[in-house]
Structure formats: C-alpha cells, structure tokens
Amino acid sequence: MTLEMRYLTARYDVPDAHRLEVAERHGAYAAARKALTQMTPEQIREEVKAAHIRGRGGAGFPMGVKWGFLRPAPGQQVYLVVNADEGEPGTFKDRSIMERDPHRLVEGCIIACRAIGAHRCWIYVRCELALAMQRLDEAIAAARARGYLGPRPFGVPHEIEIFTHPGAGAYICGEETALLESLEGRRGEPRLKPPFPAVRGAFGMPTIVNNVESIAHLPDVITMGGAAFAALGRLPGEGGTRLYGVSGHVKKPGIYEAPSGITLRELIYDLGGGMLHEDRPLKAVIPGGSSTPLIPASLVVHAPAPSHPLHAWHGKSALDVPMGVETFRALGSMLGTCGAIVMDSSVSMVEVARNLMRFYAHESCGQCTPCREGTGWLVDIMDRICEGRGRPEDVALLVDVSNDMMGNTICALADGTAMPMLALVKYFHEEFLEAVRGGARDRRLDDSTRALVGGAP
Amino acid sequence: MAFALSPEREQLAAQILTRYPDPRAACIPLLHLCQQQHGWCSPEVIDYVARRIGVSTAHVLGVVTFYTSLFQKPHPPNVVWVCRTLSCDLRGAKVIQEHLERRLGCRPGGRSKDGKFALKKAECLAACGGAPVVQINDRYYENLTLAELDRILDEIAARTAAVEPSEPRHQEPDAGGAA
Ligand SMILES: Cc1cc2nc3c(=O)[nH]c(=O)nc-3n(C[C@H](O)[C@H](O)[C@H](O)COP(=O)(O)O)c2cc1C
Ligand code: SF4
Ligand code: FES
Numbered sequence: 001m002t003l004e005m006r007y008l009t010a011r012y013d014v015p016d017a018h019r020l021e022v023a024e025r026h027g028a029y030a031a032a033r034k035a036l037t038q039m040t041p042e043q044i045r046e047e048v049k050a051a052h053i054r055g056r057g058g059a060g061f062p063m064g065v066k067w068g069f070l071r072p073a074p075g076q077q078v079y080l081v082v083n084a085d086e087g088e089p090g091t092f093k094d095r096s097i098m099e100r101d102p103h104r105l106v107e108g109c110i111i112a113c114r115a116i117g118a119h120r121c122w123i124y125v126r127c128e129l130a131l132a133m134q135r136l137d138e139a140i141a142a143a144r145a146r147g148y149l150g151p152r153p154f155g156v157p158h159e160i161e162i163f164t165h166p167g168a169g170a171y172i173c174g175e176e177t178a179l180l181e182s183l184e185g186r187r188g189e190p191r192l193k194p195p196f197p198a199v200r201g202a203f204g205m206p207t208i209v210n211n212v213e214s215i216a217h218l219p220d221v222i223t224m225g226g227a228a229f230a231a232l233g234r235l236p237g238e239g240g241t242r243l244y245g246v247s248g249h250v251k252k253p254g255i256y257e258a259p260s261g262i263t264l265r266e267l268i269y270d271l272g273g274g275m276l277h278e279d280r281p282l283k284a285v286i287p288g289g290s291s292t293p294l295i296p297a298s299l300v301v302h303a304p305a306p307s308h309p310l311h312a313w314h315g316k317s318a319l320d321v322p323m324g325v326e327t328f329r330a331l332g333s334m335l336g337t338c339g340a341i342v343m344d345s346s347v348s349m350v351e352v353a354r355n356l357m358r359f360y361a362h363e364s365c366g367q368c369t370p371c372r373e374g375t376g377w378l379v380d381i382m383d384r385i386c387e388g389r390g391r392p393e394d395v396a397l398l399v400d401v402s403n404d405m406m407g408n409t410i411c412a413l414a415d416g417t418a419m420p421m422l423a424l425v426k427y428f429h430e431e432f433l434e435a436v437r438g439g440a441r442d443r444r445l446d447d448s449t450r451a452l453v454g455g456a457p
Numbered sequence: 458m459a460f461a462l463s464p465e466r467e468q469l470a471a472q473i474l475t476r477y478p479d480p481r482a483a484c485i486p487l488l489h490l491c492q493q494q495h496g497w498c499s500p501e502v503i504d505y506v507a508r509r510i511g512v513s514t515a516h517v518l519g520v521v522t523f524y525t526s527l528f529q530k531p532h533p534p535n536v537v538w539v540c541r542t543l544s545c546d547l548r549g550a551k552v553i554q555e556h557l558e559r560r561l562g563c564r565p566g567g568r569s570k571d572g573k574f575a576l577k578k579a580e581c582l583a584a585c586g587g588a589p590v591v592q593i594n595d596r597y598y599e600n601l602t603l604a605e606l607d608r609i610l611d612e613i614a615a616r617t618a619a620v621e622p623s624e625p626r627h628q629e630p631d632a633g634g635a636a
Contacts, residue, residue: 077478089542089581122476127489127526128538128582130595163476168485169526171580185484185510187523203478247544247585254586290543290581339585341544355543359580453549453589454602455556 003270005232005241007220008213009257011101018135020142023103029148031219032110036156039222044115048218050226052239054260056093057083057174057211058289058336059412060325062237067116069198072206079207080113080121081183081197082215085167085174087126088289089359091339093243094212096255098125098132101216102139106162108215110143110153111222113160116208120161123212124179127166136164171363175411176209178365189365190411213243234261235324245339246272249280249347261322264295268319268342277448280344284427285319287328288336290356291416293423294343295319295333303330332423346448349428350435353398353421354382360417371414374405378421390436398425398432460501466490470509480510484520488527497528533568533575534617537561537610538592541578544585553589554578556603560610572620574610 011017011026020028035044049064072078082105086094097105109121125133140162143149151159165183167173173182177191180202201207217240221229230239238260244267247253251273258271264285268274275282282297299318303310309330313321321327328335343352361375378401381394402418402425409415425432450456462470473486487509491502498521500514507514521527539554554565557576561569565578584590587599591606598609 086583087581090544090585091581092583092585092587095583120478126583128579128592131597165476165482166486166489167526168489168524170524182485183482184479185481185512185520186516187519203482245586247588248547253588286543341547341585343547347547351546352543355541355546359542362580449547449549450552453552454604455549455552 003256003258003262003266005257005259007232007241007257008097008104008216008243009101009255011104012096017101018099018103018139020103020139020146023101028103028219029107029143031222032107032148033154035111035222036114036154036158041115041117044111044222047221047226048115050230051217051221052226052230052233052237053214053217053221054238054325054335055211056213056217056242056337057176058088058291060335063210063214066198066210067208069196070116070206070208071199072117077120077203077205078116078118079202079205080109080116080118081176081180081202081207081209082109082121082123082212083174083176083179083209084123084125084129084132084212085171085179086129086212087171087174087363088291088337088339089356090247090286090341091245091289091337092247093245093255093337093339095129095132096243097212097216098129098136102132102135103143104216104219105136105212106139106143106149108218109162110148110160111218112208112210112215113162114153114156114158118208119159120163122163122165122183122202124165124167124173124183126173127168133164133166140164170365171359172365172411172413175413178411179209180207187365189367190413192410217241232259234259235322235327237326238324242338244271245337246342247339248342249276249282249344250274250342251276261324263320263322264340265317265319267323267340272340272342275342275344277344277346280346283343283345283347284349285343286341286420287323287333287338289339290341290359291412291420292328292334292336293332293419294352294427295331296427299331299427301331334419348435349424349431350382350385353424353432354379354386356420357382357417360413364413364417368409368414370405370408371417374401374414375417377401378417385432385435388438392436394436395425395429395432460491460495460499460505462491462505463494466494474509481512483510484512484517485524485527488517488521492527496534497531499531533573533620535573535594535613536575536577538577538579538582539565540580540582540584540588540590540592542581542585544581545588545590548588550589553591553601553603553606556606557591560607571614573614573617 016022053063054060172178173188178188182188197207233239256271284294284296286294301313303314357378361379364375366372402421405414405418487506503517507517
C-alpha cells in the first residue's frame with residue numbers, strides 16, 4: 001500500500017487541468033456551488049472548524065480558529081488575502097497548485113470569501129512564478145466568464161472578485177503583515193502585532209491571510225464534510241492530507257500528498273524513494289523549510305515522563321515521530337511547511353550553516369537591530385570559519401548571537417534564523433569545533449555532486 | 458522626456474488601478490508593467506508611477522530599492538538567476554554557477570562579455586524539488602546539467618540581437634514613448 005493520497009492533487013496529472021472545461025469535467029466548482037447554494041456561511045465555517053486544518057504556511061495555526069477572530073464593525077469590508085509568496089527555502093508546494101490546478105485555488109477562494117463574508121480577494125504571488133501567475137489570471141478570467149465570480153456567483157447575490165498581485169523579490173513579504181504592506185504598495189516591512197490582520201489588515205479592514213494550500217483544501221472539506229476530512233489525518237487536531245515536499249539527497253525529490261502525521265522516515269524512504277547514493281546514509285534532515293531546526297539522523301526521543309507529549313515514542317528514532325505541529329515542537333524543531341531538505345553523510349554542516357545564514361542576512365528587512373545586526377554577524381562568523389580563519393571563541397559566539405536575536409523582534413524571521421543556527425551547533429558541535437581548528441573543507445563539491453550535473457570530475 | 462506606456466499597457470494599467478480600494482496599492486504592479494516595457498525602473502518610470510498613484514517620487518524610489526526584482530539600473534536583455542540556496546547547493550548549484558561564470562565571463566552582479574546576459578544569484582526559487590534551478594527571464598530551468606545549460610544559453614544568445622556596448626539598455630520593439 002502506498003502512502004500517497006489524491007485529494008488536493010486529484011487533477012495534477014490530468015492533461016490541461018488548468019483549463020476550466022477540463023477541471024470542471026474532473027469535479028472542479030461542484031464544492032463551491034454546493035457551499036454557495038446549499039450552505040449558510042456559518043455552516044461552511046463549522047465544517048472548516050471540524051476539518052482541523054493547521055495553516056499550511058508554516059506557523060500551523062488552526063484555520064477555523066483564525067476565521068473565528070473576525071468581528072467586523074458594521075459597514076466594514078472583510079478581505080481575503082492568499083499568501084502565495086512561497087519563499088521559505090525547501091518549500092515548493094504552492095507553486096505546484098497554481099501551475100497544475102489553478103481552479104482549485106480559485107474555488108477555495110470562492111468558498112472562503114462566502115464563509116468569512118468577503119467580497120474581495122487578493123492572491124499575492126511572488127513575481128518569479130510567472131507561469132503560476134499567468135495560469136491564475138486565466139483561471140480567474142474563465143471562472144468569471146462562467147459566472148462563478150462577479151456580482152452573483154452561482155446566482156447567489158454575494159459579490160466576489162479575485163485579483164492576483166505580484167510581489168517583487170523579497171522573502172520577508174511572505175510574513176503576513178509585510179505582505180499586507182507590500183500589497184498596499186509600500187516596502188515589505190512587517191507591522192507590529194497586535195493588531196492582528198483579522199482586526200486590522202489590508203487597507204485597514206479586517207482581513208484573513210491564509211496560505212495557498214490551506215485554501216486549496218477547502219473544496220475537499222466541503223465535498224467530504226469537515227469531520228471526514230479531519231479523519232484523513234493521523235493525529236488528533238491535525239486533519240486532512242497535506243502536501244509534503246522533499247528535496248536534497250533523495251532519489252525522488254518532489255511534492256507528494258499524504259496524510260497529516262506521516263513520519264520523516266516515510267517521507268524520505270517511502271515517498272522520496274530513499275537516499276540518493278546507497279553508500280551515503282542520512283546525516284540530518286530539515287523537516288519543514290529552512291527556518292525549522294534540523295533533526296540529525298541519530299536523534300533518539302528522550303521522553304521518560306508519561307506526561308511528555310512524545311512519551312509514546314520514548315527511546316525511538318526521531319524519524320519515527322509523526323510529523324505534527326505539537327509533536328515537532330516537542331521534538332525541539334517545528335513542523336513548518338513540511339518541505340524537507342535531506343542531507344547525506346557527505347554534507348558539511350558548517351557549510352549548511354553558512355548557506356542558510358547568508359540567506360537570512362540577505363532577506364532581513366533591517367527594521368530591528370537584533371535581526372539586522374545578528375544575521376550580519378552570523379554570516380561574518382560563518383564566513384571566517386569556512387575560510388579557515390575561525391577563532392577559538394567563534395562557536396560560543398554563534399550561540400550567543402543567536403540567543404540575543406530571539407524574542408526581541410517585530411517578526412519571526414529573527415527566531416527563524418536563530419533556531420536553526422542553534423540546532424546546527426547543538427547537534428554538530430564537534431564539527432564546528434573541528435572547522436574552527438582546521439578550516440572547513442567544502443565537502444559538497446566532491447566528485448559525485450559535480451557528476452550530478454554532468455560535469456567532469 | 459516623460460515616460461509613457463504603450464497603448465496596450467496603458468489600458469492594462471487603468472485596469473490594474475480598479476483592483477484596489479486605494480490607488481497606491483497599484484505601485485508594484487505598475488512598476489512591473491513599466492519595467493517590462495522599459496527594461497528598468499528609471500527616474501522617468503518612477504516619476505510616472507508616482508504621478509499615476511498620487512504619491513511622492515521618494516516613496517516610489519523607496520519601494521524600488523526594497524525589492525530585488527525591480528531594477529535600479531539598465532541591464533542586459535537576458536537575466537540569468539542561479540539559485541544558490543541549500544536544496545540547489547546540495548545538488549550541484551555551485552558547479553552550475555562556476556560554469557555560468559566561465560561561460561559568460563562575469564561574476565554574479567556582472568554582465569556577459571557580449572552584453573546579452575546579466576548574471577545574478579537568486580535565493581530559493583520555490584523549485585527545490587527540481588534542483589539545481591536557474592531562472593532566465595520569465596522561465597525556470599530545472600534538473601539542470603551543464604550540457605543542458607549550454608544548450609539553453611546558446612539558443613537564447615542566438616535569438617538575442619547583438620547589444621551595442623554603449624547602449625546596454627533593453628527595449629522591446631513595441632516600446633512606447635521611451636525616456
Ligand atoms: C519570515 C516569514 C516568512 C513567511 N513566508 C511565508 C510564505 O512564503 N508563505 C506563507 O504562506 N506563509 C509564510 N509565512 C507565514 C505567514 O506569516 C502566515 O502565518 C501564513 O501566511 C498564514 O497562513 P496559514 O494560516 O494558512 O498558514 C511566513 C512567516 C514569516 C515569519
Ligand atoms: S525580525 Fe528581521 S525581518 Fe522581521 S521585522 Fe525585524 S528586522 Fe525585519
Ligand atoms: S533552493 Fe533552489 S529552488 Fe529552492
């Protein structure tokens with residue numbers, strides 16, 4: 001039996017599924033029609049609550065609960081904003097939805113707009129995704145021409161218009177308040193919270209910001225009913241299937257739909273086809289996008305207390321813990337986007353640290369001193385370690401700088417930099433010390449990495 | 458001379474402005490539209506967008522400088538973005554970059570000897586499962602090999618008109634009133 005399931009991805013392999021007639025022949029818009037013509041907004045919201053969707057954008061907030069925070073004052077508009085900025089390294093799932101089945105996202109937006117009382121929806125797409133943007137624009141135009149959008153979608157007097165909005169190359173615009181700043185035409189600098197977007201979001205109005213995949217699950221929630229959708233997941237409170245990504249040193253990198261709560265072992269060895277090179281075992285895996293602390297292959301769950309959330313896995317490999325929001329937090333990591341980056345025994349963790357820290361230093365918006373300075377320092381330290389100029393105190397300094405970045409900033413980018421850095425040093429302390437002593441070798445550039453791209457050894 | 462959009466793009470701009478309750482939200486979409494035509498966000502483009510949405514040029518300039526895909530300088534007709542984030546690096550992105558540097562004769566941030574290509578380093582392009590990845594203009598090239606990359610570059614170079622060394626700015630044939 002295979003782990004893969006086909007709900008969200010049901011039309012992924014249907015040729016031309018991005019075209020309305022094809023998508024519709026394969027079931028598109030039946031759920032939106034049902035939601036608009038047979039259900040009240042409150043009934044839709046109840047099903048979504050029962051579906052136990054944990055937000056797929058990385059933070060894992062329960063979707064139904066977030067929708068419940070909306071309390072628009074009389075006369076206020078409510079807006080839906082879909083986060084299609086997909087920038088978290090290791091994450092490439094939302095792009096597949098928009099390119100391969102854009103009508104699923106449009107249908108999800110219609111259902112969400114009706115449920116939360118919104119008449120306008122903006123999909124904020126990172127501008128590099130030109131094909132996704134084009135497919136979405138075409139899908140929106142086709143749905144509108146068919147009367148599924150506009151003043152009376154499916155004949156129901158609840159006006160809905162959906163627009164795409166391009167980003168312009170800035171990872172930070174994936175953070176929901178930076179995204180709203182960018183949507184409003186400004187620099188993508190995160191806002192102080194509270195107020196949260198549900199109270200004061202786009203254009204000063206109560207706004208729901210959801211990830212593409214979160215929204216794309218809605219047609220299945222309506223078709224199956226929330227409870228049945230939730231039951232597809234393997235963990236209580238974390239319902240449905242979800243899209244897993246796997247990249248790096250596996251045989252079959254890609255996007256796979258499987259139940260919430262599969263294990264990293266299943267993701268790497270079953271869905272991902274196992275390690276790329278037979279003679280190079282797994283060294284570590286970043287479970288859900290680069291901001292989630294990595295998990296070394298050797299990590300064993302230590303949870304002797306019966307009250308510990310991971311007690312059931314006490315003494316087992318961390319690779320056998322179900323991937324859930326709560327379980328992975330208890331493991332000292334995070335579930336994130338479920339975009340796993342797999343690294344084999346050839347990889348230098350010092351080089352990994354340098355690669356990731358360069359990313360965050362480049363992408364910090366610079367508003368908060370601990371983040372702006374801290375990411376810069378981390379790069380400086382990693383550069384000198386990697387270039388053989390490391391100082392004896394550098395490893396401790398990495399820890400100090402990371403700790404100083406935590407909890408003191410406007411948005412979570414600083415934490416998302418510091419936590420993976422701390423995990424790298426914690427689990428591969430010896431490797432960092434060795435690098436400081438002897439200079440790091442660039443072990444990624446061995447013959448077989450060169451061979452992967454067909455270069456001469 | 459003031460910047461103007463071509464008639465088709467002007468129509469698109471008018472349509473974009475209707476999408477928001479506040480015209481200022483059209484800032485980035487309009488900058489993209491102008492850049493498509495003009496090749497970069499010149500002072501004239503910035504001035505045009507500022508007037509169109511009713512903000513100061515300083516505001517629009519602040520936006521342009523924040524985002525890496527909005528160009529502050531004229532640049533070659535083709536932009537090659539090589540992803541160097543982790544998943545791509547694990548699958549040979551450094552080798553790809555070195556090959557590009559040799560072939561184009563420039564470092565990231567520079568332009569090729571023939572003036573047809575700019576080389577830039579990209580952060581994760583949301584295509585990690587197809588690593589290593591290079592984006593050239595609007596297209597992604599995934600699971601690249603060096604041979605494949607050479608073939609793609611040959612093809613693009615062949616269909617790019619020769620660039621005059623003194624006039625590196627790219628203009629599409631249908632460009633409306635240029636600066
Ligand atoms: C630095 C940073 C980058 C983020 N990038 C993304 C992103 O690219 N896509 C996304 O959906 N959420 C991203 N998020 C999470 C969003 O802020 C937000 O939680 C999410 O869009 C909510 O949708 P959900 O509840 O459906 O997951 C990011 C958060 C931070 C702090
Ligand atoms: S934490 Fe970093 S990215 Fe976030 S607002 Fe502060 S400086 Fe900007
Ligand atoms: S790391 Fe290159 S596309 Fe994600």
